[in-house]
Amino acid sequence: xxxxxxxxxxxxxxxxxxxxxxxxxxxxxxxxxxxxxxxxxxxxxxxxxxxxxxxxxxxxxxxxxxxxxxxxxxxxxxxxxxxxxxxxxxxxxxxxxxxxxxxxxxxxxxxxxxxxxxxxxxxxxxxxxxxxxxxxxxxxxxxxxxxxxxxxxxxxxxxxxxxxxxxxxxxxxxxxxxxxxxxxxxxxxxxxxxxxxxxxxxxxxxxxxxxxxxxxxxxxxxxxxxxxxxxxxxxxxxxxxxxxxxxxxxxxxxxxxxxxxxxxxxxxxxxxxxxxxxxxxxxxxxxxxxxxxxxxxxxxxxxxxxxxxxxxxxxxxxxxxxxxxxxx
Amino acid sequence: xxxxxxxxxxxxxxxxxxxxxxxxxxxxxxxxxxxxxxxxxxxxxxxxxxxxxxxxxxxxxxxxxxxxxxxxxxxxxxxxxxxxxxxxxxxxxxxxxxxxxxxxxxxxxxxxxxxxxxxxxxxxxxxxxxxxxxxxxxxxxxxxxxxxxxxxxxxxxxxxxxxxxxxxxxxxxxxxxxxxxxxxxxxxxxxxxxxxxxxxxxxxxxxxxxxxxxxxxxxxxxxxxxxxxxxxxxxxxxxxxxxxxxxxxxxxxxxxxxxxxxxxxxxxxxxxxxxxxxxxxxxxxxxxxxxxxxxxxxxxxxxxxxxxxxxxxxxxxxxxxxxxxxxx
DNA sequence: CTGAAAGCGCTTACAG
DNA sequence: CTGAAAGCGCTTACAG
Numbered sequence: 001x002x003x004x005x006x007x008x009x010x011x012x013x014x015x016x017x018x019x020x021x022x023x024x025x026x027x028x029x030x031x032x033x034x035x036x037x038x039x040x041x042x043x044x045x046x047x048x049x050x051x052x053x054x055x056x057x058x059x060x061x062x063x064x065x066x067x068x069x070x071x072x073x074x075x076x077x078x079x080x081x082x083x084x085x086x087x088x089x090x091x092x093x094x095x096x097x098x099x100x101x102x103x104x105x106x107x108x109x110x111x112x113x114x115x116x117x118x119x120x121x122x123x124x125x126x127x128x129x130x131x132x133x134x135x136x137x138x139x140x141x142x143x144x145x146x147x148x149x150x151x152x153x154x155x156x157x158x159x160x161x162x163x164x165x166x167x168x169x170x171x172x173x174x175x176x177x178x179x180x181x182x183x184x185x186x187x188x189x190x191x192x193x194x195x196x197x198x199x200x201x202x203x204x205x206x207x208x209x210x211x212x213x214x215x216x217x218x219x220x221x222x223x224x225x226x227x228x229x230x231x232x233x234x235x236x237x238x239x240x241x242x243x244x245x246x247x248x249x250x251x252x253x254x255x256x257x258x259x260x261x262x263x264x265x266x267x268x269x270x271x272x273x274x275x276x277x278x279x280x281x282x283x284x285x286x287x288x289x290x291x292x293x294x295x296x297x298x299x300x301x302x303x304x305x306x307x308x309x310x311x312x313x314x315x316x317x318x319x320x321x322x323x324x325x326x327x328x
Numbered sequence: 329x330x331x332x333x334x335x336x337x338x339x340x341x342x343x344x345x346x347x348x349x350x351x352x353x354x355x356x357x358x359x360x361x362x363x364x365x366x367x368x369x370x371x372x373x374x375x376x377x378x379x380x381x382x383x384x385x386x387x388x389x390x391x392x393x394x395x396x397x398x399x400x401x402x403x404x405x406x407x408x409x410x411x412x413x414x415x416x417x418x419x420x421x422x423x424x425x426x427x428x429x430x431x432x433x434x435x436x437x438x439x440x441x442x443x444x445x446x447x448x449x450x451x452x453x454x455x456x457x458x459x460x461x462x463x464x465x466x467x468x469x470x471x472x473x474x475x476x477x478x479x480x481x482x483x484x485x486x487x488x489x490x491x492x493x494x495x496x497x498x499x500x501x502x503x504x505x506x507x508x509x510x511x512x513x514x515x516x517x518x519x520x521x522x523x524x525x526x527x528x529x530x531x532x533x534x535x536x537x538x539x540x541x542x543x544x545x546x547x548x549x550x551x552x553x554x555x556x557x558x559x560x561x562x563x564x565x566x567x568x569x570x571x572x573x574x575x576x577x578x579x580x581x582x583x584x585x586x587x588x589x590x591x592x593x594x595x596x597x598x599x600x601x602x603x604x605x606x607x608x609x610x611x612x613x614x615x616x617x618x619x620x621x622x623x624x625x626x627x628x629x630x631x632x633x634x635x636x637x638x639x640x641x642x643x644x645x646x647x648x649x650x651x652x653x654x655x656x
Numbered sequence: 657c658t659g660a661a662a663g664c665g666c667t668t669a670c671a672g
Numbered sequence: 673c674t675g676a677a678a679g680c681g682c683t684t685a686c687a688g
Binding site: 026054 | 664665666667668
Binding site: 342345355382383385 | 660
């Protein structure tokens with residue numbers, strides 16, 4: 001690979017001149033400009049990013065810290081972050097932490113040693129103080145943690161409340177909420193939205209807790225449906241959990257939506273693939289990813305950040321796991 | 329952040345000595361060792377990866393080039409690559425090319441400027457010559473391209489043949505194969521496997537082509553099932569396409585597996601979430617990712633690579649879209 | 657066993 | 673408008 005020295009020699013100027021040309025900084029005579037341009041072309045010269053990094057103490061890389069890319073919520077998010085990053089000339093390094101604090105810390109250390117310019121965090125483990133100690137531009141995705149670190153979330157509370165209300169409007173009389181783990185903020189918010197709606201309507205209900213995976217949701221839902229045959233509506237805290245609930249209902253020969261109406265949360269592609277297709281509270285996943293990337297880059301580039309916290313609207317997607325309006 | 333100079337000053341030795349300590353190279357007196365260790369601890373010193381990169385012309389980063397992380401085949405692959413990379417101290421940069429040659433080239437250029445150590449390619453666009461011109465350690469994932477570049481694939485031909493044979497054994501009389509685009513090597517291989525099986529059995533069949541997405545598969549399958557009501561078995565070139573076929577059958581009130589048996593390809597988590605759960609030819613996705621990462625790292629570290637080309641076994645997963653053995 | 661020096665490929669004050 | 677020089681934070685021959 002050609003270096004700036006090779007270009008300078010070829011163009012018969014100094015490396016400083018080549019550098020000025022590259023960065024469009026400082027004065028350059030027309031001749032010098034032409035000579036350098038020619039040399040760059042002739043040698044197929046590309047500036048070395050590592051050398052630039054060393055000088056500038058930046059890397060044009062951002063880190064995306066997520067629990068697990070295999071969880072179907074994250075690929076679209078990751079995709080959005082990458083698309084925006086590419087637009088602004090950044091590269092993204094995705095790190096799967098499996099919700100392991102030590103792993104997360106190690107990853108962040110490694111990234112700092114590489115001069116990453118900033119971090120998007122979609123994990124739940126560290127505290128605001130930990131994060132501040134990194135002295136890096138940051139964005140929290142899907143959670144917030146104090147006022148100082150910008151955050152992008154969707155309105156989990158409101159979406160959950162709407163979903164529950166819809167179940168009620170469509171005639172469910174006894175609603176089960178299968179919620180996610182207590183330590184996960186979004187699971188909490190959704191639970192409170194559910195709670196608000198059932199209480200406002202004085203609705204019979206039950207809340208059960210499960211992991212976010214299909215199998216746990218299926219198991220616990222099977223048990224719950226057997227014990228509480230009066231359940232005729234389910235609000236699941238994620239689409240994958242909803243798929244588990246569908247399996248559970250099927251195994252008990254319960255028909256969806258006739259015997260039980262079902263609504264999930266997230267709006268991942270899976271929902272459409274199910275039969276019946278899954279009604280859900282769709283989060284603007286791509287938008288969340290894109291927005292957090294933009295927020296991060298603004299901070300990195302020291303531009304004005306007008307707003308620090310985003311609570312994005314969700315969309316109710318009525319599909320086949322809900323009875324039609326006529327039945328209201 | 330502390331630098332090697334700070335450490336040297338603190339320990340009252342030269343930076344060369346600190347460097348020797350860091351790299352466990354060359355002789356070091358016990359005292360020097362102790363002093364340096366103390367200084368590193370006291371200053372919480374971490375070596376700067378960028379400076380190291382500049383000297384060594386490497387980066388401990390590998391690039392993973394895929395069409396689109398949103399395609400459910402890729403997250404698990406990406407996850408495996410990252411897990412193995414982490415083990416060996418590498419960071420992975422995932423790049424989505426959308427099967428766009430220019431985008432792929434730009435990504436690779438950008439990675440080279442950052443001194444990436446090697447590339448895992450799961451894309452279909454460039455030629456062996458393009459790749460060789462990059463002068464980087466390479467592994468082809470899910471395709472192969474000449475003998476010189478190592479490759480990791482699963483045995484698409486054999487898996488497809490087995491799937492088709494299974495459909496036949498279970499009593500299907502007229503089998504449709506919904507295949508992927510011609511330009512995709514895996515789609516071709518699966519098609520040939522299908523072809524071989526139907527020909528060996530003298531089985532009535534039809535082949536239709538579709539994109540790998542749900543919607544195209546559904547549309548074209550709807551049309552095909554209407555035109556060919558005698559179809560009683562479908563082999564889909566991917567699980568997502570199979571989900572589309574399920575939707576199509578459902579829309580025509582056809583029962584799976586009673587009216588039509590169905591088998592997909594890939595073994596992504598989606599298959600289990602469907603109702604009925606999808607029978608499929610499971611690729612060892614995680615293993616493919618892990619193996620390609622190991623192969624790449626071996627090349628990077630100039631270790632002996634015993635084998636260049638891997639054709640991994642698939643596993644037939646019999647689930648609910650196939651009739652039970654009694655019906656054979 | 658240890659340090660001074662050169663070099664990896666850039667950028668940017670500084671002097672001219 | 674342009675070049676020589678110092679510096680970003682490391683590593684490694686080389687000399688002692």
